Amino acid sequence: xxxxxxxxxxxxxxxxxxxxxxxxxxxxxxxxxxxxxxxxxxxxxxxxxxxxxxxxxxxxxxxxxxxxxxxxxxxxxxxxxxxxxxxxxxxxxxxxxxxxxxxxxxxxxxxxxxxxxxxxxxxxxxxxxxxxxxxxxxxxxxxxxxxxxxxxxxxxxxxxxxxxxxxxxxxxxxxxx
Amino acid sequence: xxxxxxxxxxxxxxxxxxxxxxxxxxxxxxxxxxxxxxxxxxxxxxxxxxxxxxxxxxxxxxxxxxxxxxxxxxxxxxxxxxxxxxxxxxxxxxxxxxxxxxxxxxxxxxxxxxxxxxxxxxxxxxxxxxxxxxxxxxxxxxxxxxxxxxxxxxxxxxxxxxxxxxxxxxxxxxxxxxxxxxxxxxxxxxxxxxxxxxxxxxxxxxxxxxxxxxxxxxxxxxxxxxxxxxxxxxxxxxxxxxxxxxxxxxxxxxxxxxxxxxxxxxxxxxxxxxxxxxxxxxx
Numbered sequence: 333x334x335x336x337x338x339x340x341x342x343x344x345x346x347x348x349x350x351x352x353x354x355x356x357x358x359x360x361x362x363x364x365x366x367x368x369x370x371x372x373x374x375x376x377x378x379x380x381x382x383x384x385x386x387x388x389x390x391x392x393x394x395x396x397x398x399x400x401x402x403x404x405x406x407x408x409x410x411x412x413x414x415x416x417x418x419x420x421x422x423x424x425x426x427x428x429x430x431x432x433x434x435x436x437x438x439x440x441x442x443x444x445x446x447x448x449x450x451x452x453x454x455x456x457x458x459x460x461x462x463x464x465x466x467x468x469x470x471x472x473x474x475x476x477x478x479x480x481x482x483x484x485x486x487x488x489x490x491x492x493x494x495x496x497x498x499x500x501x502x503x504x505x506x507x508x509x
Numbered sequence: 510x511x512x513x514x515x516x517x518x519x520x521x522x523x524x525x526x527x528x529x530x531x532x533x534x535x536x537x538x539x540x541x542x543x544x545x546x547x548x549x550x551x552x553x554x555x556x557x558x559x560x561x562x563x564x565x566x567x568x569x570x571x572x573x574x575x576x577x578x579x580x581x582x583x584x585x586x587x588x589x590x591x592x593x594x595x596x597x598x599x600x601x602x603x604x605x606x607x608x609x610x611x612x613x614x615x616x617x618x619x620x621x622x623x624x625x626x627x628x629x630x631x632x633x634x635x636x637x638x639x640x641x642x643x644x645x646x647x648x649x650x651x652x653x654x655x656x657x658x659x660x661x662x663x664x665x666x667x668x669x670x671x672x673x674x675x676x677x678x679x680x681x682x683x684x685x686x687x688x689x690x691x692x693x694x695x696x697x698x699x700x701x702x703x704x705x706x707x708x709x710x711x712x713x714x715x716x717x718x719x720x721x722x723x724x725x726x727x728x729x730x731x732x733x734x735x736x737x738x739x740x741x742x743x744x745x746x747x748x749x750x751x752x753x754x755x756x757x758x759x760x761x762x763x764x765x766x767x768x769x770x771x772x773x774x775x776x777x778x779x780x781x782x783x784x785x786x787x788x789x790x791x792x
Contacts, residue, residue: 345514369512370544370551392542393610394694405584405612411541412613413534415512416556459608480693481607 347415355417357381358427369415374398376414377424385425385454389483396482399455400424406462408481425454428461436499437461444495448486456482460496469500512554518562518643521555521670526645528553529668535580536613538606539622555670558615563672568594573678579617579671583629584608586616595676597635597683597702601628604687607694617671620656623663626718630657631702632685634715634723639675644668650675657722681705681739682788686780698768699776701756703784707739712788714752714781719760719773726781729755733785743791749782756781 347353352365357377364380372391377383377400387397391410398409401423409424429435434442437460447453456479463470463478470478475496476489484492513531515521525531532551534540535558543549557563563580568590575594577586583602585591592599598616605611605628619629620640630653638653642665653674656664665671683704689695700717712733714726729752736748744752762773 344516344520345512347512347514370554372541372545391545393538393606396607396609399609406609407613408538408609410545411537411610413512413537413541413544413554413556416514416534416537416554416558418514462608477693478608481609 343419345418347418353415353418355381355414355422356420357383357422358424364414367414369413371414373400373402373409373412373414373417373422375410377409377422383424383426387451387454389451393481394483395452395455396459397452397455399458399482401458401462406459423458425457428457435461436502437464437495440495440498440502441492444491444498446487446491446495448484452482452484452486456484456492460492460499463496464499464503468504470496472497512556514556514559516559516561518560518670518672521557521560521563522643522645524553524555525668525670528555531555533557533621533670535615535618535621536582536610538610538614539618539624557617557670563617566591568678574675575678576673576675577616578673579620580615581617583611583614583616586629587611594678595632595636595683597685597704598629598632598676600685601632601687601700601702604628604685604692604695604697610694616674620653620671620674621663621665623657623659623661623722625660625720625722626697626700627723628685628687628697628700628717630723631700631715631717632683632704633674633676634725635683635702635704635713636676636679637713638677641672641675642666642669643672644670648672654725660721679704679706679708681707684784684787686784688776688780696767699760699762699773699780701777701780701784703781703788705739705788710734710739712737712785714756714784716756716760716777716781719762719777721761724759724761726756726759729759729781737785737789738791741791742789744785744789746792749785752785753778753782
């Protein structure tokens with residue numbers, strides 16, 4: 333599958349009016365049918381593919397609730413034209429961990445009390461995973477800057493930052509044993 | 510409505526020739542906001558952020574220029590080696606939106622949108638960047654000053670693509686400063702870029718969000734060139750104050766929902782004085 337995907341990524345693509353196209357989401361090929369091709373990736377994920385974990389709020393890139401990974405880059409799915417992501421690897425919150433077996437980041441958010449209403453949580457989990465992949469021991473300033481595109485109106489961010497720090501500590505403890 | 514995702518410049522230019530009014534989509538950080546809101550319903554979309562020629566950059570040490578592909582993202586601009594060659598552009602890039610926006614947004618998109626608040630644009634103006642445009646008729650280049658025509662208006666003709674930006678590498682301190690309501694995720698209320706070129710003993714000042722396009726402050730620049738000591742990296746307190754006054758006088762801000770004209774004009778003076786002091790730290 334990864335070979336197929338890399339072939340697609342280097343080939344030009346053309347998606348016509350109401351033609352069906354396929355997206356690679358969470359290591360699966362998902363057909364998108366009867367869609368207006370100007371739809372955002374956020375809309376297609378939720379309304380065409382039934383992946384409701386990615387949240388939509390501002391639809392202008394301000395809130396980060398719709399954060400997903402496209403070809404390894406954290407982006408706002410509301411600002412990605414879905415048809416333009418043909419051949420790219422898309423990772424959503426559903427692809428982070430199976431239901432019932434949360435990732436260490438998800439577990440830390442629960443343990444630290446970093447979830448209140450929960451609406452911003454999927455986007456924050458995506459951003460936190462991205463940060464912790466690239467930085468083993470992020471400083472508080474670094475955490476704040478990396479999460480600056482994710483708006484939470486409940487928590488005041490303190491416990492979210494604590495959750496990210498817990499994962500960092502636990503991963504380093506795990507790596508040293 | 511077809512969506513074309515070319516991977517070579519030839520394909521992209523051909524796609525533009527087939528539908529000269531096609532919507533050019535790079536990072537989507539401006540364009541998709543309009544599409545989502547229903548303000549734009551394009552007949553054809555040409556996606557340029559996988560065009561290999563537009564995704565790369567090259568440094569020419571002989572000409573002392575960096576040619577940055579139009580689809581290079583802010584995230585790439587704020588890391589070395591680009592950040593080392595063009596530090597003010599890296600500073601400006603770091604103030605753009607959030608990590609999510611910086612991973613997607615491109616310098617070419619900043620030019621294409623041509624908002625007076627575009628963060629990359631004061632730097633391109635201060636550095637006298639050149640914008641190459643490609644069509645099936647060939648490539649033409651123009652100064653960024655001529656390219657930026659008005660509020661969200663450029664000299665790009667139908668069927669043309671912004672392929673890159675060619676930016677001179679100067680031999681002095683350069684920096685960017687911005688005022689907004691918070692540090693992240695903010696549209697600028699006032700911006701300024703100061704770039705020093707020790708080789709020509711000149712100081713450039715470009716200001717944004719205070720006019721229909723980015724403004725260069727000729728009087729402030731001429732004053733600074735005569736008032737500072739390039740060898741000693743020094744400027745008197747009076748010189749910094751006068752530079753700030755001339756910068757503020759060069760601004761043409763308006764009152765709008767984000768800030769008053771008076772606030773923006775004051776902010777330009779503050780930003781200009783801070784930047785000149787950083788450029789010439791000794792009194």
